[in-house]
Amino acid sequence: MAWNKPLPQPTLISAPFWDGLKAHTVRLQQCEHGHWLFFPRTHCPTCGTRQLAWHTVSGEGTLYSFTVARVPTLPEFSDEMPQLLAVVELDQGVHLNTTLVGAKPEDLRVGQRLRPVFDERPGSTTLLRYTPIESAQASVITAEQSAAPEPAPAAMAEVPKRQISCKDIDAMRSLVSEEFSGWSNQIEVTQALINQFAELSGDDYWIHTDPARARAESPFGTTIAHGALVQVLVSKLKLPMDFEITDFRNIVNYGSDRLRFATPVPAGCRIHARYRIKAVEPVKSGVQVTMEINVHGVGQDRPSVINDLVMLYM
Numbered sequence: 001m002a003w004n005k006p007l008p009q010p011t012l013i014s015a016p017f018w019d020g021l022k023a024h025t026v027r028l029q030q031c032e033h034g035h036w037l038f039f040p041r042t043h044c045p046t047c048g049t050r051q052l053a054w055h056t057v058s059g060e061g062t063l064y065s066f067t068v069a070r071v072p073t074l075p076e077f078s079d080e081m082p083q084l085l086a087v088v089e090l091d092q093g094v095h096l097n098t099t100l101v102g103a104k105p106e107d108l109r110v111g112q113r114l115r116p117v118f119d120e121r122p123g124s125t126t127l128l129r130y131t132p133i134e135s136a137q138a139s140v141i142t143a144e145q146s147a148a149p150e151p152a153p154a155a156m157a158e159v160p161k162r163q164i165s166c167k168d169i170d171a172m173r174s175l176v177s178e179e180f181s182g183w184s185n186q187i188e189v190t191q192a193l194i195n196q197f198a199e200l201s202g203d204d205y206w207i208h209t210d211p212a213r214a215r216a217e218s219p220f221g222t223t224i225a226h227g228a229l230v231q232v233l234v235s236k237l238k239l240p241m242d243f244e245i246t247d248f249r250n251i252v253n254y255g256s257d258r259l260r261f262a263t264p265v266p267a268g269c270r271i272h273a274r275y276r277i278k279a280v281e282p283v284k285s286g287v288q289v290t291m292e293i294n295v296h297g298v299g300q301d302r303p304s305v306i307n308d309l310v311m312l313y314m
């Protein structure tokens with residue numbers, strides 16, 4: 001989950017705030033005349049002085065305003081709906097935008113006391129979120145808890161499968177659909193996996209294998225997986241099939257009618273896939289089935305790989 005949600009990029013000015021969160025403390029700037037300020041700045045917006053110092057504060061405050069977002073603010077947040085977007089007034093008087101955790105929308109009220117929750121994202125950033133002071137929410141969410149839980153494969157395996165004879169052309173044609181299936185399990189496309197594929201394929205171009213250079217020079221700000229790697233990783237994704245084709249002697253894999261690498265998959269991104277049966281055609285030696293498989297980064301609307309697989313059931 002390192003990549004799937006946008007994360008803040010600390011600057012020289014804001015770094016002490018983010019470093020404070022990593023140490024599970026809230027740090028604010030105060031000017032020489034006693035004015036508190038947030039967000040981090042080079043000067044005091046009240047009096048203009050540049051004589052500022054960082055102080056560790058309790059981080060507690062009150063709920064100044066909130067909204068319950070029932071449409072994701074970005075597709076990446078579709079797994080944490082509804083989003084409880086809040087403005088917190090810290091006890092020092094500054095306002096801070098955040099999201100609330102460990103709270104039900106109906107229990108929120110403006111003016112209630114809140115305490116900080118340090119949300120460690122896998123990788124390097126810790127986010128500052130808030131929870132009602134009386135909430136049972138732990139004050140630290142560890143990186144492992146931050147990673148989105150995978151759908152249980154057991155639950156998908158339990159779906160009863162319709163048996164469809166490949167000789168029953170009407171039944172086979174009934175599989176054709178404009179609608180995609182549900183999602184497969186998720187896997188993470190790690191840099192280690194990308195490196196292995198670079199070695200295997202001989203494609204060790206720096207956009208795949210050199211994170212430092214990619215950070216500096218790539219438009220994506222990070223290394224990306226080879227399209228071909230993402231394509232073959234479909235073998236590790238269990239597509240939720242609710243049918244089983246029977247009565248064939250052999251399946252011939254004809255390859256692909258269409259293969260597109262539509263959007264890149266950055267290193268550290270989790271992917272999953274879904275499919276639809278695009279076409280069923282009787283041919284001389286059997287029946288030809290075209291299955292469109294789309295691989296997406298988790299939370300991404302646009303697919304990363306589109307593959308129209310053609311199989312002949314004989």
Ligand SMILES: [Zn+2]
Pocket residue numbers: 031032033034035044045046047048049
């Ligand atoms: Zn001031």
